[in-house]
Amino acid sequence: MLExxxxxxxxxxxxxxxxxxxxxxxxxxxVLNLAHPTVFMLGAFAALFTIATLGLPWYxxxxxxxxxxxxxxxxxxxxxxxxxxxxxxxxxxxxISSLAVTLIxxxxxxxxxxxxxxxxxxxxxxxFLIRFGDVxxxxxxxxxxxxxxxxxxxxxxxxxxxxxxxxxxxxAENPRAARILGIDVERAIAATFxxxxxxxxxxxxxxxxxxxxxxxxxxxxxxxxxxxVMVVGGMxxxxxxxxxxxxxxxxxxxxxxxxxxxxxxxxxxxxxxLVLIVRPTGLLxxxxxDRA
Amino acid sequence: xxxxxxxxxxxxGGVIAVNAVDLGIASRQVFGLIGPNGAGKTTLINxxxxxxxxxxxxxxxxxxxxxxxxxxxxxxxxxxxxxxxxRVFKGLTAYENVLIGRHTRxxxxxxxxxxxxxxxxxxxxxxxxxxLLERVGLRQRATTLAGExxxxxxxxxxxxxxxxxxxxxxxxxxxxxxxNATESDRLRELMRALVGDGLTIIxxxxxxxxxxxxxxxxxxxxxxxxxxEGSPSExxxxxxxxxxxxxxxxxx
Amino acid sequence: MDALRDFxxxxxxxxxxxxxxxxxxxxxxxxxYAGQLTLGNxxxxxxxxxxxALLGRYLxxxxxxxLAIGAVGSGALAAPLGLTVxxxxxxxxxxxxxxxxxxxxxxxxxxxxxxxxQGLNGIPPKTELWHVYLTLAVVAYVLxxxxxxxxxxxxxxxxxxELAAASQGIPVRRYKLAAFAIGALVAGWAGGLSAHxxxxxxxxxxxxxxxxxxxVFAVVGGVPSVLGPIFGATLLTSLPELLRPLKDxxxxxxxxxxxxxxxxxxxxxxxxxxxxxxxxxxxxxxxxVA
Numbered sequence: 142m143l144e145x146x147x148x149x150x151x152x153x154x155x156x157x158x159x160x161x162x163x164x165x166x167x168x169x170x171x172v173l174n175l176a177h178p179t180v181f182m183l184g185a186f187a188a189l190f191t192i193a194t195l196g197l198p199w200y201x202x203x204x205x206x207x208x209x210x211x212x213x214x215x216x217x218x219x220x221x222x223x224x225x226x227x228x229x230x231x232x233x234x235x236x237i238s239s240l241a242v243t244l245i246x247x248x249x250x251x252x253x254x255x256x257x258x259x260x261x262x263x264x265x266x267x268x269f270l271i272r273f274g275d276v277x278x279x280x281x282x283x284x285x286x287x288x289x290x291x292x293x294x295x296x297x298x299x300x301x302x303x304x305x306x307x308x309x310x311x312x313a314e315n316p317r318a319a320r321i322l323g324i325d326v327e328r329a330i331a332a333t334f335x336x337x338x339x340x341x342x343x344x345x346x347x348x349x350x351x352x353x354x355x356x357x358x359x360x361x362x363x364x365x366x367x368x369x370v371m372v373v374g375g376m377x378x379x380x381x382x383x384x385x386x387x388x389x390x391x392x393x394x395x396x397x398x399x400x401x402x403x404x405x406x407x408x409x410x411x412x413x414x415l416v417l418i419v420r421p422t423g424l425l426x427x428x429x430x431d432r433a
Numbered sequence: 434x435x436x437x438x439x440x441x442x443x444x445x446g447g448v449i450a451v452n453a454v455d456l457g458i459a460s461r462q463v464f465g466l467i468g469p470n471g472a473g474k475t476t477l478i479n480x481x482x483x484x485x486x487x488x489x490x491x492x493x494x495x496x497x498x499x500x501x502x503x504x505x506x507x508x509x510x511x512x513x514x515x516x517x518x519x520r521v522f523k524g525l526t527a528y529e530n531v532l533i534g535r536h537t538r539x540x541x542x543x544x545x546x547x548x549x550x551x552x553x554x555x556x557x558x559x560x561x562x563x564x565l566l567e568r569v570g571l572r573q574r575a576t577t578l579a580g581e582x583x584x585x586x587x588x589x590x591x592x593x594x595x596x597x598x599x600x601x602x603x604x605x606x607x608x609x610x611x612x613n614a615t616e617s618d619r620l621r622e623l624m625r626a627l628v629g630d631g632l633t634i635i636x637x638x639x640x641x642x643x644x645x646x647x648x649x650x651x652x653x654x655x656x657x658x659x660x661x662e663g664s665p666s667e668x669x670x671x672x673x674x675x676x677x678x679x680x681x682x683x684x685x
Numbered sequence: 686m687d688a689l690r691d692f693x694x695x696x697x698x699x700x701x702x703x704x705x706x707x708x709x710x711x712x713x714x715x716x717x718y719a720g721q722l723t724l725g726n727x728x729x730x731x732x733x734x735x736x737x738a739l740l741g742r743y744l745x746x747x748x749x750x751x752l753a754i755g756a757v758g759s760g761a762l763a764a765p766l767g768l769t770v771x772x773x774x775x776x777x778x779x780x781x782x783x784x785x786x787x788x789x790x791x792x793x794x795x796x797x798x799x800x801x802x803q804g805l806n807g808i809p810p811k812t813e814l815w816h817v818y819l820t821l822a823v824v825a826y827v828l829x830x831x832x833x834x835x836x837x838x839x840x841x842x843x844x845x846x847e848l849a850a851a852s853q854g855i856p857v858r859r860y861k862l863a864a865f866a867i868g869a870l871v872a873g874w875a876g877g878l879s880a881h882x883x884x885x886x887x888x889x890x891x892x893x894x895x896x897x898x899x900x901v902f903a904v905v906g907g908v909p910s911v912l913g914p915i916f917g918a919t920l921l922t923s924l925p926e927l928l929r930p931l932k933d934x935x936x937x938x939x940x941x942x943x944x945x946x947x948x949x950x951x952x953x954x955x956x957x958x959x960x961x962x963x964x965x966x967x968x969x970x971x972x973x974v975a
Contacts, residue, residue: 173776224948232776233722237904237947240897245940252934365787365893368780376777407791413784418769421777484848508854516852522845533842537854539835546834547827598854 143276145394151282153390154289155348159363160370160382161296162340168377169313169333172232176217176239177341177367178360179246180210184342185349185359186250192265199266199350206346207339214338215331217242223330251357258356266350285347292343293383296336300379305332313377369413375423384424435460435495435602435633436481442489443473443480450476452657453490458650460601463624463634465648465665469678472654474637475517478604481635482514483507494602509537513600515591517607517637523580527571527590530579531562534597565593569623585616592623603627604635609643621647645669653677696926697814701882703922704817708875710902710914711824712868717908718832719864720844722779724896725766726872728786729759731891733873734880735799738808741881748811752877759873760866762789767862786896794888804887805880812881820878821915824871829911840864872899905946 159181166174187209188202197205221238269280300306308329311319320326344363349355366389371377374385389409396408416423436458443451451473458464466474479485481492483504491500499507513534522530540554551559566572569589574582579590588608595603605624609617617640624634624647638644644651645665653661653668655677661668668674709730716723737755740746746754770781793799800806831837839860842850851857880886898921906917924942928935 221944221948233779233904234947236776236779237901238944240901241940241944241947243940244943245937248936248940361893365783368783372777372780401795404791404795407788407795410784410787410791414769414781414788417773417777417781417784421773482852484852504848504851505854505856508852514852516849520846520849522842522849524845525841529838529841533838533850533855534853536835536839536842546836547830549830594853 143273144278145398147278147282149390149394150387151286151351152393153387154286155344155351156363156366156370156390157383157386158289158292158340158344158347160367160374160386161293161379162337162344163367164371164374164377164379164382165309165333165337165340167371168379169309170222170226170330172222172235172239174217174222174239174337175236175364176221176242176246177337178364179243180213180217180338180341181345181348181360181363182250182355182357183213183246184210184345185355186254187342188346188349189254189259189261189355193262203343203346206342210342210345211335211339213342214334214336217338218330218334222334247357254357256357258354260354261349266353268353279351281351285351288347292340296340296379299336305329309333366409369409371423372413372421373416373423375425376421378423378425381423381425388424434458434493436635437493438481438490439493440490441477441480441487441492443476443485444488449657451480451487454654454657454659456652456659458633458635460633461628461631462649463628463636463647465644465651466635466637466654467639467644467651467668468654468660472677473657474654475606476657477654478514478606478635478637482512482604505537508598508600511599511601512604513595513598513602514604515588515595515606515608518610519584519587519591521579521582521587521590521594523578525579526576527566527579527582528562528575530590530594531565531597532558534565534594535562537598562597565596566590568596569593570619585612588612596627600632602633602635604637606637607639608636609638609640617643698882699923699926701812701814701817702879703919704814704821705875705879705882706899706902706918706922707821707915708817708824708878709872709899710906710918711821711828711911712871712875713899713903714908714911714914715828715868715871716864717903718837718844719840719861720847721861721864722775722900723782723865723868724779724893724900725763725782725786725789726868726899727891727893727896728789729762729869729872730876730879730895731790731793731886731888732759732762733876734886734891735793735805735876736873737877738805738880738886739798741809741811742805748881752874755877756870756873759876760870763865763869764862766869767865768858771858771861783893783896787893790888790891799888800886802888804885806885808880808884808886810881810884812878817878817882820874825911825915832911836860836863901943905943 159177162180163174163177166172166177184206187206188199191197191202191205192199217239221242222235225234225238267281267284271278271280271283300309308319308324309332311322311324312326312329312333316326319329345355345359348359370382370385370389372385373388374381374383389412392408392412393405396405400408434457436456438454438456440453440455441451442449442453454477466477468474476485480487483502483506486501491498493499494507494510494512497510499510502510522533525533535558539558563572563575566575569592571582571586571590571593574586579587582590588611592603592605592608609620612620621643624636628634636644636648648665651663651665651668652659653671653674660677661671661674663671709726712726712729713723733752733755735755736758737751740751740754741748766782766785770778770785773781794801839850839855842853842855843857843860847857902918902921903914904917905921906915907913921939921943924939925935928938
């Protein structure tokens, strides 16, 4: 029971890091970044490269992953989102262009590393056990949980109390007014993508470390979960994404107990559908949902 | 009697936007609805035309209780409207806009659509649409995308589209907003002509000259309540009405 | 003639798949034309595939009837979807349809008779090329006629402005439901055809990736015309084959093509022919689907 709770909190933390990045872009720019699962995967592979090819320790790998994916995020915006923004294209276009980027990047990674599961070289990823009464837990998951809390606290600080955070909130509220007020919109958007992608990349590295495996398609299940998390927590709400992440993770672990394994995915989607029909604004949603 | 409302009420959370409004609108006239901004005029007609459901009271159209019916049902029964600011289908041509307005009156059979040539009833609809475009002076612009029309033309197109459903009651929400004096006069002429053809018109307007020059009767709303009703000259002389507008100016 | 026959038999599976994909693209086109973004058609395809295959295997139902029952089953399933999502728009609608589709797919996965994770194997190859292309011709013709009819105009109005459409007397919910149902019907029929071409059904064929792929066919091809989705499906399905020489790099090339089209040709490839109208539509901010 404790072990299940522990795992739920761990997986919830991963979902939270991933979903918050996703929600950040949605709240500031009103687009679904379908390339987000790509940065998740890229973070893991950047770490692999750092450890296996550059021979650097795991903490350097995390740093590299964050920087690489953050920069990729900025590039992603320039290629797939900015041109569409410039001509006022609707959301669907951006979804498709980011999807195209995903197709390209996943394939490039596969060309270099193949499509199968890869493990990190032996001994490079820290792994230790914690004994709690008569239960044995994977220690690294606790580290990840704590790290996630720290990161989210830092993000909260940035959004609430820094100038950048204020600019982002203004952009989310009213882009035109933000521009008139003298906010450097392009710079703020670049920052949004950097932070969002860095968070996604961090989630990817951490998950890869925890499971000691990665593959080119690891982002896809996360992507679908992210939709559920965002909707349940409230589209565009960052605390909502965090809340939704833990709710989903707990629900999934609980449903494993009561539902046959094949139906576990149905839980996430059933929940998603229900929330959209009954309360589209989710638990903490602030913006009004586009509805009649 | 074209339209009657009895104690019609609409609430949004704690705010009462329309407060027990009684109206009796006789046929074949232009009935004006005025009041300061935020008085509830648009909300009232949103309830009458079916965009909103009332929280209390009743609406009767030509003697029939139509309270709570949806917009498309009311259109079928003979109520059409235009919207504040204008809501034409921008990506479609002027002709297509009016043809869509004719939706409820088309004698169309889906099976008939499958044959690759035009049926006689389709020709009737075509001609009717062209005639309406002619009437509002947009015949030349039939194939222009509605979004490319000048603002005044868009508003006229919206009226043509509303007329396509052969309504007996036409509700116009600030049709003269943004129109110059010449265009407003044309609008007034059109409204009087339509009434001559048997239509009843409810007109929401801020353009005092237009209201006073066109309407037979005017009702004044303030804070959701009807505060006055009468002929244009009676309304202009009414101190309560003055107070409402001047009070609103003081607060502004 | 011989060369043509050789070509057809060598590539018959691919050509059949092109036709099936064109049908799937049309199934999404219907809903897009009405302004509804749907990602649920992969699931409807799955229902059609499983139902027709199982009816054939266990009840010896003749092929056309099995296809029809599969299609009707999918169409019926669209009813609860259409009735519940009518208030949602844009992204929310897309996600809701996706979620619905995934629930259907997962339930199919969990039902023993469908073979669960292994899917169904050994489905007799009953589909002939002419089945696929006759269906495509009929569906394309019917949709083209419907587009120019009162129904098509009502859908266009709903796409442009739902509130104004309702004021014209259009029962918006009913028309949206019809669009969903017709789309599901076509997707279900296409699923049945597909199952009997590929001899087996793998439940993973109908997941998120497939749903997005179908949407991409329709959007890349272009929504203004029925030919758009057909063209988009044909191009994107045959591209991997045409690009075979590029070997591993061909997926990358395909991604680049997709990216290029969506960034530079907003209303799809079909609008290359109507470039002026596209630009004007952009300028006036008219409702786009892509």
